[in-house]
Amino acid sequence: MKPAPFAFLRPAALEEALAALAREPGAKVLAGGQSLVPLLSMRLAAPSMLVDINALPDLGHVSVDAAGVRIGALARHAHVLASAEAAEVQPLLAMALSHVAHPTIRNRGTTVGSLVHADAAAEMPMVLRLLEGSVDVASVRGRRTVPAAELFAGPLESTLAHDEIAVEAFFPALPAGAGVAFAEIARRHGDYALVGVAAMVETEGGEVVRARLGYVSVSDVPVVVDVTDALDDPAGKALADLEPAEDIHATAAYRAHLVKVLTPRVLADAIHHARQKTAQRKKS
Amino acid sequence: MTTKLFGTKVPRVEDQRFLRGQGRYVDDLLTDDPRLLHAAVLRSPHAHARITDIDVADVLDVEGVLAVWTYDDLVDAMAEPLPLLIPHPTLTHGRTQYALAKDEVNYVGEAIAFVVAVDRYVAEDAVARIRVSYDYLQPVVGIAAARAADRLVHDDVPGNVGARMEQENGDARAAIADAPHTLTLELDVERSACTPMEGRGTVARWDPDTSRLTVWSSTQTSTGVRGCVAAKLGLDLAKVDVITPDVGGGFGVKINHPWPEELLVPLAAMTLGRPVKFTEDRREHFISSAHERAQVHHVEVGFDDDGRVLGLNVEFWHDHGAYTPYGLIVPIITSTQLLGPYKPLNYRVVFESLYTNTVIVTPYRGAGRPQGCFVMERTMDAISAYLGKDRTEVRSTNFIQPDEFPYEHGLVFQDGRPLTYDSGDYPASLAKLKALVGWDEFEDFRAEMAEQGRRVGIGLACYVEGTGVGPYEGAHVHIETSGKVKVATGLTTQGQGHQTAFAQIVADTLGVRFEDVEITTGDTRKMPYAVGTFASRAAVMSGSAIHLASLRAREKALRIAAEALEASEDDLEIADGVVTVRGTDASIDLGTVAVLSNPLRYAFDEASKAATQFSVGDPGKPPVAEDDEPGLEGKDFYSPERSTFANGMHAVIVETDPDTAEITILKYAVVHDCGHLINPMIVEGQIHGGVAQGVGGALYERMAYDESGQLLNASFMDFLMPYVTEVPKTIDIDHLETPSPLNPLGIKGAGEAGVIPSAAVFAAAIEDAEGFPITAMPISPSELFALRLEHADVPAEAIAEETR
Structure with missing residues (x-):
């Protein structure tokens, strides 16, 4: 469990990091390392170079404004989770982050790193997709913004080019009249979910006008399902778009069952949350 | 007069060191020695294959590599198979592996080549450059495949049967035939493993000036390792010192010896004239140390209207993996210790110990007892359900009584001595357990929970554990x-x-x-x-x-x-x-x-x-x-004449989620009798650790082999050792002290106790909550969900009927 040899670069400027990635096709970006380092140690990945971005300036921010939450590439999960402002503007962030692994991993792992790792069993890619957020990426060719809907290409595969670095993620604020909820079932506390579900609903005058659900661990890529027209059987609608699979921890049938159990609960919680938020707004 | 310390909760003096990170484990040794070399092992990626060629030509080109060994480089005793540590007359087809595979590999993880380099990174780089040619053979994975014997693990072991052993006291089959009631059960326990925090590790230093070898090993027997190293390397015993520094857990796996590396590291140190270290990594520990637990059992029991067992006939099949270095200890313990605190009037047990193309089996904390306890306690519960009697009542009916000690079972135990219990008071233990867990008040609690839409169940399990085996x-x-x-x-x-x-x-x-x-x-x-x-x-x-x-x-x-x-x-x-x-x-x-x-x-x-x-x-x-x-x-x-038998009883209250099938522990109670307690705090610590390990074995851990013999969960990400969040926050413990007459202090062993009844007690509680039989452990929410579907058409009341 020792990595194969690799070159190591720890640039002090983003341009330097981007230049290194551009000239070294076998290079990988190292941020929190919570996924990459185990892959290296088990020799499941053998990049020719690691470009460690931990010394880059100005990437550790969690900035919050009325539009939403902007999370820099070096902001750790724990940092985002601890931000009361972020939780206020977009409550789903904290709801989901508390399910991301364990405190020690959250202390090191980065939220943006988790997004571009593009694991459909991870919470944050699905959350970005459900909230219709985006990721800003940089390369020697310049910068671009990738909407969440265009970020995930396949299992553990993002649409980022090899030489691009995700520098910031944007999670939009919770709109007025909207509510969110999250629940997941895992074998042990902090494990990858067997099934995770998040909901975001928008209400007008207490009535649901838009309802969308996001799922963890029941598909190859983060899946979001619009159930606005299927509020009486949201799980049925969702399952048509999901691909629950069997692994050593659960059968496909059990995962499908958990989708059926969790979906109405989470949807109801989100509706409740929306009404609560609306009531709070009216008060203040 | 000095205050008596025996029996008091003296704080552990070692904890200062351990908790401050000042423990010194094998991997900490000689780290400042610039001459220290590091070893890595090429392990078989295939479960069953013939080796046609090993090409190491590329290896010595790697800068920093000093040497590589394959079987062909081994001579004399090192070229012979590793010892079969505990021979037994019924182990007619015992087989052990070579320190490095000769011609054939029989499990994923079997050692093939041994590389020594300046550091472990370079050693692993070199391992990756060894090219082995294989002729693939079909693997035998699991007990069903081993029994079917369509394919053989070892060509010269017919039926994959390493041993067949039978013991009988009375005439069980006749007693069952004549009994007023009979039941048949099929009971299954899956593979698990010790998984200590620290894996295996060995360091050796050869001093050419004094012709003296020092070996440090993370072992449960330094004298055993010493004997093996001296014999295999052809050294006088007096020239070999073996030292066991701090060890980060053993739980049984480190009693097996010598591991290939325990011989190859000293060999390399002597050959190269420099100290050599091998530190096993986690994946290696999963695929190349040892597992345990996998057994399938067929039970026939005959009993009277009170639930008194008139005849018990148990047949079981034990999966011992690819080789048998530790003999038949595990299945012998199951076959004798499944009797627990009970005295069936007639008992017959027969087992077959089977080869499979998987990691070897050596004792894991409990060592065959968890399976035996599962078999006996499931049987007691089945009898209770059949007769509609309280589960504690049927058990009491079958208990050996306090005035019957020493109690002879008429069987031979794992140490070759008669299975004779020295002391105990099982009725008193049961009374304590019922009070501790609230057995008689449970139906009220169940009703209260049911009103809230919650589903709960209670289970209990009793065991007796032969401890303190000789020779001295x-x-x-x-x-x-x-x-x-x-x-x-x-x-x-x-x-x-x-x-x-x-x-x-x-x-x-x-x-x-x-x-x-x-x-x-x-x-x-x-x-x-x-x-x-x-x-x-x-x-x-x-x-x-x-x-x-x-x-x-x-x-x-x-x-x-x-x-x-x-x-x-x-x-x-x-x-x-x-x-x-x-x-x-x-x-x-x-x-x-x-x-x-x-x-x-x-x-x-x-x-x-x-x-x-x-x-x-x-x-x-x-x-x-x-x-x-x-x-x-x-x-x-x-040097005692025979083992001393500790005992205990556990009870658990679980909640099963009606929707998600998740299983939650609400209360865990332990009554424990290990004779006089030297240090109650240490004994309770042993129980806590054992229960935690038992929770893992019952609800989380399993070795997930696929058909080709690949272990799919060889990491702590997928092998679900429970976290502190998964084990009960509190464990209620009560002690009974029936001293052993066999030793001057009246003590009995306590190390394995906590883990023995886990599978049995959780199965009982889940069965009680769900209303259908639980016959296979461990159990996950996914499996409980599948069982619910299977039993969905059968109302709970009909389940007891079903088993008649």
């Missing part, structure tokens, strides 16, 4: 002239708190201060005669030996002190390291007694002047009497 352990007690007491015992320590518990015994027996006692374990330089730490035997065996050796040292101290104080030995007492003439001021401290015990020619300090030739002794006699030795020491060995 020894101890050496040395009172230094400073008054400090140095004690050596040969068995090893892997976290049990021996420094504390053994020092408590010495302090009490000798009359010295606890702080003045230092215990050394697992160092063959200090105590070359020893067996090892397994089978819950350390306290019983070494504890007794230390007590006996302390008595000898005390005897000598009193003799010398009596002379010095001109008093009768009978009038002396020792407390806090001072010998006093009872009721007077006349005293002498043990340090001075130690000085007097060793007649000196040379004074090296103030104290030693008192022992020089012009100071002491009768000029008319030899300074050391004919039947005496210099020094204030005591040495003794404890």
Whole structure:
């Protein structure tokens, strides 16, 4: 469990990091390392170079404004989770982050790193997709913004080019009249979910006008399902778009069952949350 | 008078070191030595294959690689198979692997080549460059495939059967045929493993100047490793020292020896003239150490209207993996210990121990007892359900009674001795357990929960554990002239708190201060005669030996002190390291007694002047009497006639989520009887750890092999060892102390107790919550969900009916 040899670069400027990635096709970006380092140690990945971005300036921010939450590439999960402002503007962030692994991993792992790792069993890619957020990426060719809907290409595969670095993620604020909820079932506390579900609903005058659900661990890529027209059987609608699979921890049938159990609960919680938020707004 | 420490909660002296990160494990050794080399092993990626060629040509080109070994490089005893440690007459087809695979590999993880390099990174780079050509063979995975024997693991082992063993007391089949009621059960337990935090590890240093080999190994038997290393490398025993430093857990896996690396590391150190280290990584531990637990059982039981077992006939199939280095210990223990606290009037057991193309099996904490307990307790529950009786009532009916000890089962135990229980009071234990868990109030609780839409169940399980198996352990007690007491015992320590518990015994027996006692374990330089730490035997065996050796040292101290104080030995007492003439001021401290015990020619300090030739002794006699030795020491060995049998009973209340099928522990209660307690805090710690490990075994852990013999979950990400969040926050413990008559301290072993009833007790509680039989463990929410679907059409009340 020792990595194969690799070159190591720890640039002090983003341009330097981007230049290194551009000239070294076998290079990988190292941020929190919570996924990459185990892959290296088990020799499941053998990049020719690691470009460690931990010394880059100005990437550790969690900035919050009325539009939403902007999370820099070096902001750790724990940092985002601890931000009361972020939780206020977009409550789903904290709801989901508390399910991301364990405190020690959250202390090191980065939220943006988790997004571009593009694991459909991870919470944050699905959350970005459900909230219709985006990721800003940089390369020697310049910068671009990738909407969440265009970020995930396949299992553990993002649409980022090899030489691009995700520098910031944007999670939009919770709109007025909207509510969110999250629940997941895992074998042990902090494990990858067997099934995770998040909901975001928008209400007008207490009535649901838009309802969308996001799922963890029941598909190859983060899946979001619009159930606005299927509020009486949201799980049925969702399952048509999901691909629950069997692994050593659960059968496909059990995962499908958990989708059926969790979906109405989470949807109801989100509706409740929306009404609560609306009531709070009216008060203040 | 010194306060008695035996039986009190003395804080563990070792914890200061461990909790501050000051433990010294094998991997910590020689790290500052620039000459230290590191080893890595090429392991088979295939479960079953013939090796047609091994090409190491590319390896020596790697900068930093010093040597590579394959089977062809091994000579003499090293070229022979590894020892079969515990032969048995019924193990007719025992097989062991070679230190490095010869011609064939039989499990994923089997060692093929051994590379030594300047560091582990380079060694692994080199391993990746070895090219092996294989002819693939179909693997045998799982008990069903082994029994079907469509394919063989070893060509010369027909039916994949390594051993078939049968024992019978009475005529079980006839008794069952004549019984008023009968039941048949099929019971299944899956593979799991010890998974200690620290894996295996060995460091060796060869000193060419003295032709002496020092081996440090993370083992449960340093004397065993020493014997193997000397024999395999052709060294005189006197030239080999084996030292066991701090060990980060064993739980059984480290009793097996020698591991290939335990021989290859010393071989490399001798060949290269530089110290060599091997530290197993986590994946290696999963695929190349040992597993346990996998057994399939077929039970036939005949009983009367009270639930009294008239005949019990158990057949089971044990998956021992690819080789049998540790013999038949695990299935023998299952076959004898499944009887628990009960006395079936007639009992027959037969097992087959089967080869599969998977990792070898050696004892894992509990060592066959968890399976046996599962079988017996599931049977008791099935009888109770059939008769509509309370589960505790049927158990009571079958208990061996307190006045029946010693109780002979008419069987032979794992140590080759008769299975004879020495003491216990099972009715008293059960009464304590019922009170502790609230057995009689449970139906009220169930109703209360049901009103809230919650589903709960209660289960209990009883076990008896043969502990303290022989052949012996020894101890050496040395009172230094400073008054400090140095004690050596040969068995090893892997976290049990021996420094504390053994020092408590010495302090009490000798009359010295606890702080003045230092215990050394697992160092063959200090105590070359020893067996090892397994089978819950350390306290019983070494504890007794230390007590006996302390008595000898005390005897000598009193003799010398009596002379010095001109008093009768009978009038002396020792407390806090001072010998006093009872009721007077006349005293002498043990340090001075130690000085007097060793007649000196040379004074090296103030104290030693008192022992020089012009100071002491009768000029008319030899300074050391004919039947005496210099020094204030005591040495003794404890070798019991047979094992002592501890027992315990566990109960658990679980909640099963009606929607998600998740299983939550609401209450866990333990009544434990290991005779006299040396240190109740340490015993409770053992129980806590055992219960945690048992929760893992019952609800989380399994070895997920696929059909091709690949282990799919060889990491702690997918092998679900419970976190602290998964084990009960509190465990209610009550003790009963029925002393053992077999040793001077009346103690029994406690190390494995916590884990033994887990599968049984959780199955019982889940069954009670769900209303359908639980016959296979471990169980996950996904499996519980599948069972619910399977039983969905059958109303709960009909389940008992179903089993008739």
